[in-house]
Amino acid sequence: MAKSLESEHPIKAYGYAAHDTSGKFSPITFSRRATGEKDVRFKVLYCGICHSDLHYAKxxxxxxxxPVIPGHEVVGIVTxxxxxxxxFKVGDTVGVGCLVDSCRSCESCISDCEQFCAKQVQTYGVQNYDGTQVYGGYSDHMISDEHFVLRWPEKLPLDSGAPLLCAGITTYSPLRYFGLDKPGTKVGVVGLGGLGHVAVKMAKAFGAEVTVFSTTAAKKEEAIEGLKADHFIISKDEEQMKAAMGTLDGIIDTVSGNHPILGLLGTLKPNGKLVVVGAPEKPHEVAAFSLIFGRKTxxxxxxxxxxxxxxxxxxxxEHGITADVEVIPIDYVNTAIERLLKSDVRYRFVIDVANSLKAE
Incomplete structure (x- = not known):
């Protein structure tokens, strides 16, 4: 007979879970494993809401x-x-991002690329190696092997820093890997949402000259005045796109909605790179010659x-980079998800878990 959520592990926990495809969240009592010899248990202070939380909930x-308990942008205090x-020791401030385990022995793990491990354990929505479900940061506490726990820098705010555990690394990593982290590099950022606004901040901190692509002029002031981007292009404006032809070393495309990329490829210099970090529902359509002429990637x-x-x-x-956030109590999460669907947030919701999640 299968054990209940409350009894499959010895440590009682509380959180908010979605129970069906409506994606509606409600309080839940569940359990977490006992502390193993390499485990770190911590009280959750803040947890960001990522768009993938919405996808999983529904x-x-x-x-x-x-039930699914999302949350992979988690900051807390070790208990x-x-x-x-x-x-780590009790009292340390720590973070947990998108992973809580991996095989540790494959080529990806050995080369510090655990995100590519075929046996990775994500922070929620999957089974752990013991066969039990993994639950995320919409909860009062979490536990993880210390290898997947991050030391929280003293100067980094907890609430506005939490989304960096997803949005920050998702944009930092391609800038570094594809050589777009050099001063004077000309970098485009497509979309100015949760990922895009952090991408602009990261690229600027590296010393890049940043161009923001958006479908609407409404975000120009935010891009130029707020985020200090150097240029702003309305991607639907043929004249603006034509003027940008062949000017960029690389582009970080953060948009998760369906959108054309042929025009974006045209703005790349020879050997330029278009790096996709957003995940649209439909595949991108690419003309072979748009890659062949210019040796583009x-x-x-x-x-x-x-x-x-x-x-x-x-x-x-070191560079004072945080996400722009709206901090909310956990009982506001259903409204936050509705607003997220409408892109009605600038730019990330963060749940104040410690001050709002109370055991039933």
């Missing part, structure tokens, strides 16, 4: 097992450590390994 990707934990990137994520957090603290 089973839009067809992989959700209910217990296992006997063989070396990097379309690439993809997804978060980063633990070593690179720590590097990103330290870089963000």
């Amino acid at each position: 089973n839009e990707w067809g992989v959700t097992t209910y 217990e450590v296992g006997s063989k934990v070396e990097k 379309i690439a993809g990137s997804a978060i980063g390994g633990l070593k690179e994520t720590q590097e990103m957090l330290d870089f963000a603290a």
Whole structure:
């Protein structure tokens, strides 16, 4: 007989879960495992709301097992450590991002690219190695092997820093890997949402000359005055796109909605790179000659390994990079999801878990 959520592990926990494809969240009592010798347990203080939380809650990707407790942008305070934990102690401020485990032995893991491990364990919505479901940061506390726990820089705010555990590493990693992190590099950022606004901040901190692409002029002031982008282009304006032809070394495309990329490829210099980090529902259509002439590249990137994520957090603290956030209580989460569907947030919701989640 299967054990209940409250009894499958020995440590009682509380959170907010979606129970069906309506995606509506409600309080839930569940359980987490006992602290193993390499485990770090921490009280959740803040948790960002990522668009993927919405996809999982509504089973839009067809992989959700209910109930699902999302949250992979989690910051907290260590309350217990296992006997063989070396990097953390009780009272430390820590973060957990998109992964809580991996095989540790494959080529990807050995090369500090755990995000590509075929046996990775994501922070929620999947099964752990023991066969039990993994639950995320919309909860009072979490537990993870210390390898997947990140040291939180002293100068980095907790609430506005939390989204960097997803949005930050998702944009930092391709800038670094594809050589778009050099001063004077001309970088385009497509979309000015949760990922896009952080991409602009990261690229500017590297010393890049940044061009923002958007479908609407409404975001020009935010891009130029607020985020200090150097140029703003309305991607539907043929004249503006024509004027930008052959000017960029690389582009970070953060848009998750369906959109054409042929015009974007045209703005790249020879050897330019268009890096996709957003995930539209439909495949991109690409004309072969748009790549052949100019030896251009379309690439993809997804978060980063633990070593690179720590590097990103330290870089963000050094350069004062945070996400623009709206902090909310956890009982506002259903309204927040509705607003997220309408893009009615600038630019990330962050749940104040510690001050709003109370046990039933």
